[in-house]
Amino acid sequence: MEAGFLEGKAGPVFHVLHRPDGPSVRGAILFVPPLAEELNKSRRMVNLQARRMAQAGYAVLIPDLYGCGDSGGDFGDADWDLWLDDLARCSDHLEACCPAPLVVWGLRAGCLLAGDFLAARAEQAAAAIYWSPVTNGEQHLTQFLRLRMAAGMMGGQKEGTAQLRAQLGAGEPLEVAGYTLAPGLATRLAAARLQQPQADAIEWFDVAAQDTAALPPASERLIERWREQGGAVTATVVGGDAFWSTQDIIEVPQLLEATTQRLESLA
Numbered sequence: 001m002e003a004g005f006l007e008g009k010a011g012p013v014f015h016v017l018h019r020p021d022g023p024s025v026r027g028a029i030l031f032v033p034p035l036a037e038e039l040n041k042s043r044r045m046v047n048l049q050a051r052r053m054a055q056a057g058y059a060v061l062i063p064d065l066y067g068c069g070d071s072g073g074d075f076g077d078a079d080w081d082l083w084l085d086d087l088a089r090c091s092d093h094l095e096a097c098c099p100a101p102l103v104v105w106g107l108r109a110g111c112l113l114a115g116d117f118l119a120a121r122a123e124q125a126a127a128a129i130y131w132s133p134v135t136n137g138e139q140h141l142t143q144f145l146r147l148r149m150a151a152g153m154m155g156g157q158k159e160g161t162a163q164l165r166a167q168l169g170a171g172e173p174l175e176v177a178g179y180t181l182a183p184g185l186a187t188r189l190a191a192a193r194l195q196q197p198q199a200d201a202i203e204w205f206d207v208a209a210q211d212t213a214a215l216p217p218a219s220e221r222l223i224e225r226w227r228e229q230g231g232a233v234t235a236t237v238v239g240g241d242a243f244w245s246t247q248d249i250i251e252v253p254q255l256l257e258a259t260t261q262r263l264e265s266l267a
Contacts, residue, residue, distance in 0.1 A: 001016060001017070001018050001019070002016070002017045002019065003015070003016045003017075004017075005071075006063075006086075006089050006090065006093055007089075008066055008071070008072065008082075008085070008086050008089060009066075009082060009085045009086070009089075010066050010072065010073060010077070010079075010082055011066060011071065011072025011073050012071060012072045013063055013064070013065065013066060013071045013072070013086050013089065013090065014063070014064040014069060014070035014071045015061055015062060015063040015064070015090060015093070016047075016050075016061070016062045017059065017060070017061050017062075017094070017097065018050045018051060018053065018054040018059065018060040018061075018062075019054065019059055019097075019098065020054050020056075020057045020058055020059050020098070021054055021055050021056075021057060022057055024057060025057065025058070025059055025098045025099070025100040026056065026057035026058055026100065027057075027058045027059070027100050027101050027102070027103050027126060027127075027263075027266075028058070028059045028060075028061070028094045028095060028098050028099070028100040028101065028102055028103065029050075029053055029058050029059065029060040029061070029102075029103040029104075029105050029129075030061050030063075030087065030090060030091050030094055030102065030103070030104050030105065031046060031050070031060065031061065031062045031063070031105045031106075031107075031110075032087065032104060032105065032106040032107070032110035032111070032113050032114040032117065033046075033062075033063070033064070033065065033068065033107060033110050034107045034108035034109050034110045034244060035108070035109045035110075035140075035144070035189075036075065036144065036176075036177065036179045037177060037178075037179070038107075038108050038109070038244040038245065039064075039068060039069065040069075041243060041244045041245060041246065041249065042107055042108075042243055042244045043249075044243075044249050044251065045243050045251060045252060045255070045256070046062060046107065047062070048251065048256055049255075049256050049259060049260075050062055052256060052259075052260045053260070053263065056260060056263055056264065058100075058103070058263065059094060059097065059098035059100065060105075061090055061093070061094045063086060063087070063090045065078070065082075065083045065086045065087070066078060066079075066082050066083065066086055067079075071086075074180065075179045075180055075181075076173055076179075076180030076181070076182050077182070078182060078185050079182070079184055079185060079188075080113070080116075080184070080185060080188035080189070081188075083113055084113070084116055084117055084120065087113070087114075087117045088117070088120075091117075091121075101125075101126035101127075102123075102125045102126055103125060103126055103127045103128070103129060103263075103266075104117065104118060104125050104127075104128050104129070104197070104199065105128075105129040105130075105131070106128070106129070106130050106131065106133065107131040107132065107244065108131070108132055108133065108134050108140075108244055109134045109137070109140055109189065109192075111130045111131075111133035111134060111194060112133075112134055112137055112140075112189075112192040112193075112194055113192075114128065114130075114197065115194060115195045115196075115197050116192070118197045118198040118199060119195065119198055121198065124198045124199060124200060125197070125198060125199040125200070126199065126200055126201070126266070127199050127200060127201040127202070127203060127266055128197035128199035128201070128202050128203070129203045129205070129259065129262075129263075130197075130202070130203065130204050130205065131205050131207075131255070131259075132205065132206055132207050132242070132244070133194055133204065133219075134194065135193070135194040135218055135219065135222055136193060136194070136218075137188075137189045137190055137191060137192030137193065138190045138191075140189065141186055141189050141190045142161055144176055144177075144181070145161050145164045145165070145174075145176060146161070147176055147177040148164065148174065148175070148176040148177065149161070149164070151177070168181070168183045168186045168187070169183070170183075171183050174186075194222065196225075196226045196229060196231050200232065201232045201234070201266055202226065202231055202232060202233040202234070203234050203236075203259070203262045203266075204219075204223060204233060204234065204235045204236070205235075205236050205237075205238060205255060205258060205259060206219065206235070206236070206237045206238075207237075207238055207239075207240045207241070207242055207243070207252055207255060208237050208238075208239065208240075209239065209241075210239050211237055211238050211239035211254060212237075212239075213237050213239075214237070215235055215237060219235075223235050234262065236258050236262070238252065238254040238255045238258050239254055240252030240253075240254055240255060
């Protein structure tokens with residue numbers, strides 16, 4: 001494992017590179033992280049999976065995008081297009097270090113960003129791996145704003161989503177759960193919808209209380225539409241807790257195992 005900084009458009013972009021075990025590289029995997037606290041809650045699972053991927057012969061690059069984690073800037077400086085530029089630079093670095101077919105791996109709202117990144121590339125990726133993807137950015141933004149509303153209610157302050165959206169629309173940043181949400185980022189997130197990724201294979205994983213659970217109806221409809229459009233989509237539900245939002249840092253072994261197995265089948 002190697003850690004370092006890449007030169008980003010707005011400032012340094014921290015990244016961790018897991019090099020593959022063995023002399024050959026089966027693929028190069030670029031991780032696209034989720035937003036805000038979901039990123040911090042998921043770090044353990046992401047690193048556990050990256051180690052498994054490296055053991056299977058894949059190079060894996062995990063970035064902290066600008067304004068997140070150890071990279072330059074604060075979250076209030078974050079910008080959707082800037083993140084896309086960060087991902088392009090990370091992809092170029094990964095290709096230079098470990099030339100191999102590209103796999104893009106997204107988690108939650110990172111899948112929305114991954115879709116935009118893949119759409120801008122000249123070449124189609126070998127595969128896209130989506131962990132519990134957010135399908136509707138508008139709904140995801142509303143859920144994020146509700147964290148502020150809940151905290152406000154505990155302090156005797158009542159706010160509604162319409163009021164908070166109006167403040168963002170007026171160009172006013174908002175403090176939400178310790179993060180400064182910039183109006184520009186909120187606008188881009190609200191407009192984002194999960195599109196079929198430009199990839200030869202699409203591996204979709206959802207986490208539910210039981211591995212026998214069905215996919216959410218909205219996800220089922222979206223996957224069926226992608227298949228009708230010619231997408232090679234494999235959908236898997238694994239049992240476990242939503243590790244990106246639990247109070248404690250937890251692991252979902254079934255997700256790690258299922259993802260590793262699907263990677264093996266792609267090679």
